[in-house]
Amino acid sequence: MSAVTELLQQVVEGVGSGAVYASLALALVLIHRFTGIVNFAQGELAMISTYVAWQLVASGMSFWLALPVTLAVSFAGGMLVERIVIRPVQNAPELTMVIVTVGLFIFVNAMAGLIWSFTVKDFPQPFPDGGIDLGGVRVDWSSLGIIAVVAVVMSLLYVLFQHTSVGLVMRAVAGNPASARLSGIRVGRVLMLGWGLAATVGAVSGVLVAPVLFLEPNMMGGVLIYAFAAATLGGFDSPVGAVVGGLLVGVAETLAGAYVDVIGADLKVGVPLVIILAVLLVRPQGLFGRAAVERA
Amino acid sequence: MSTITATLGTGRARRLRATLTTLLAAGVALGAPFYFAPFQVFQLTMVLLYAVALAGLNLLVGFGGQISLGHGAFFAAGAYTAAVMLDRYETGHLATLPVAAVGCFLLGLGFGVPALRLRGLYLALVTLAFAVFLPPLLKRLEPVTGGSMGLTVDKLQAPAWSGLAEDQWTYFVVLAVTAVALLLARNLLRSRVGRALLAMRDNESAAEVMGVRLSLHKTLAFAWSALFAGVSGCVYTWVIGFVSPDSFSFVLSITLLAGLVVGGLASLYGPLLGAAFVMYVPSVAQDISDAAPGVVFGLLIIAVMFVAPTGLAGLAGRLRGVAASRLTRTTPPAADDRTPDSEPSASPAPADPAPVDAEPVGAQPRTEKD
Amino acid sequence: MRKTTTLRAAAAAAAALLLATACNSQRGQDDKDAAADGACQGQQTTGITDKSIRLGGIYPLSGPASAYGTISKGVSAYFKHVNDKGGIDGRKVEFVVRDDGYQPPKAVEEARRLVEQEKVFAVFQTLGTPSTAAVWDYLNKRKVPQPFVATGASVWGTDGDHLWTSGWQPNYIAEARVYAKYLKEEKPKAKVAVLYQNDDFGKDLLGGFKAAIAGGGIKVAAEESYEVTDPSVSAQMTSLARSKADVLLNITTPKFGSQALAADAKNTKWNPLHIVNNVSSSATVLKPVGFKNVQGVVSATYFKDPADPQWADDAEMKTYQDALRTYAPDSDPANQFNAYGWAAASSLHKALDAMKCPTREGLRDAVRNLKDVKVDMLLPGVTLSTGPDDAFPIETMQLMRFKGERWQLFGKPVDTRKEFGPLAK
16 A cells, blocks of 8 residues: 555545534534534434434334434424523523533433443444445445535535525524514524524434444543534534534544654644644634624 | 711621621631541532632633633643642642742743634633643653653641641641632732723723723733632642542533532632532432432532522522512612622722622623624 | 621621530541450451441442443442342441542542541442542551452552552453463464553553563554544554554453444454453443454453353353342343442452451451452452462453354463563562
């Protein structure tokens, strides 16, 4: 194997993990667009959705039937979480809401452990085994599958944000709930919709990555940190940014870990940090984010 | 004439009340280690040391309006500074404190520079990345930090002349550090720096127009806040006598922030309440459910935020407000009139923490939105 | 008016505090530790009577390492099972479990609680190297036995200053020696690629392996680490594949073990001999990867895996399964960590039986004076042996290879003490 194909193989590897980060980052971006907060529990909600899918498959349902059921359950679950957990602190400072999501994180994680134990579960792989060989570079079908699904979700979100009335309403709500309410928008419903959609996107993410990462209650914990990095890099309000950010983070850390001996696998987590800092110092709103205009 | 005497009377009563409260608090704080069992004294010690870190975080988040999810890293830096000094150079415990403080202050200054550019969410996540990066870095620097096995160092020992047990001596040392730190935090807020911070938090542009030097004060806020976290970490090493990279995972940073918000932002004794929450509630959670303490702990965090959206300190203030309006039906409750912004500098009763934490609604830090 | 109220309140509070201090101080009780008389005169009998014995244990029931928390259920189930049969030498065991969330400061707090408030006879297990390292100074100063810690770091058995602490499971260096010995015999010129967890566990095992192969023909060709917070090890596996090594030494904890096994199976161009360390060798780790993908994988073990069908008819395994169903119905008997707890608890039972005096000193001495003690949950041929300078009860492991749907033990149990001599301090 030549040095070039080795390099390409590592890039492919990086894109594969980057797509994993991007999938969850999309859910983070979605919730942020709707509600203006960072949801620490997003990964754990995705994990719970994945367990729902696993439970359905384990009880004999076919994967392709279990998937839509899971997505529907997640959508309803997300709305329920907003109604029960978030609504009561709606008018509290934003940090209070963020800490509520931290509490939700701890709760959901422990709950999953209680119900399904911490033993690793195997999750059915929706994509075929094996992969294709492109001039010596092996690309797994599963990686290609994840990338394809992430691209589809990203496009759907883009359309939702830019070309639908929901997108407009959502922006109004996230920007200023009080004036949105005054202009007749039912803010509560919009926020519930946001949580439901984010939970659904999260469920897609969980189902995609579970065959690769193996399902257990802490599955999404590590992904969440990288998804934060991806969203921060891309700009917290852009789905395209989330995906580009995810891929950049994935490729950069893989290459640095593999080729820069000083960094090595242990310190590769620092690479996205440096990139993020560098990008944000030039563009504080992230690569694809829009600068906030402040009213004094 | 009679009104003047009445005013004087209430003023004096207030001052007296404040003095008494302080004395009482001091009495309880000093008496506690002679009453409680050693392990309870140890718990109190931990509450005090976490309170120092939370007070620092409060400067930044509560009063500065910037969010840091990386204070565990500064805490770790302070802890490791102390541990390495004790382990390799065998300096006394006391010598480690100024080094950890100055070191973390400088580290905070360094971090304050990018913090100038970043706001809200972005700053929070960059600091979180820093907290994630620190443990593997500590493992890599094995010759100095002892790698993943960590360092075991001597704990504080009570000198013979004191006649105290180890836990009591440790408690008093930590109490002294905490008292100084909390006083320092309070005075900082009443100084120019504090007023500038508050002005900035409430309206950055207006503050700038009024001549507040944004960049300087933002950076300084970060540095001071890091100093407190570093001091807290240093004291942690004295008390626990053991540091390891995995003790300072990003979970610690998130716990610190959660503790602060639960305790009450922009409140002077919020950090103490938050520290007590972080310290005691996990044990309570286990007493409630052995099977899954995490389930209970998560629920308790959410429950507290429901009951007291502005933190436990705010809850106390609100209860007092309710009680006051019940007692003196005719006059509106004084606590509700005060705004946290103007009070710290104007407050005539320094020992009464009520003015500052009466209503930390303005504490809402702003995250960037489009 | 207001003034007097406040004054009165303050005075009352102060008086109450003083009164409480005078009459009801919670201090001082703790110095009244009970002492024995007769032949065991002066020794501590805190937490033990003729009818009962109180033990404590500290586990991560919450937080990132809560997967190991279930060990406490295996331990509890064992003691409940023993209590129902009359207890240990007539003494009923009370086992107090505390949660430290895998945080050293919390472990210190809980250790103090167990010793000072719960007045336990011994802190039976502390889980994980950081938590154990944080509390062992305290426990040794207080002269409280800390037998059979649930971590395999090599310091527990070699440190001469902590005589109240002892290890239990084969230390990671001993395990590494077993693999080194196997490779020396099977592939004396092997190039080895190593995937390891970047903490005390991974470093100890890797270091032990390197020391054991030093001077021979075996070389470590590549090594890659991961953090427990990493989502996956796939990038590391790609890097290791570049080395074209003949052997892959997989030093991981369960989830990452599954990931590495799956990544190895997927890469058809690189087919090294895959050695997976004991922590990740449970059938619960291999099954998600698919048994067809893990054929020929080699590992070593010392206790019976409850998920392995070959022990299905084993008498002790049946007792274990029944006891777990009775006393810990919410836990999964097939989880190896439950069996680990069971085995450790039955080891403690043996040590308690061997005490000359029913005192803390008696337990300390008994733990360091075990001679080929048989424990039914351990593999045949694996016994507990310790000495005054050797606090590693188990240093024997047996190799096994995965075939079909189960592990097949092969060769004789390897006693690393005999093969390599005692560990250096």
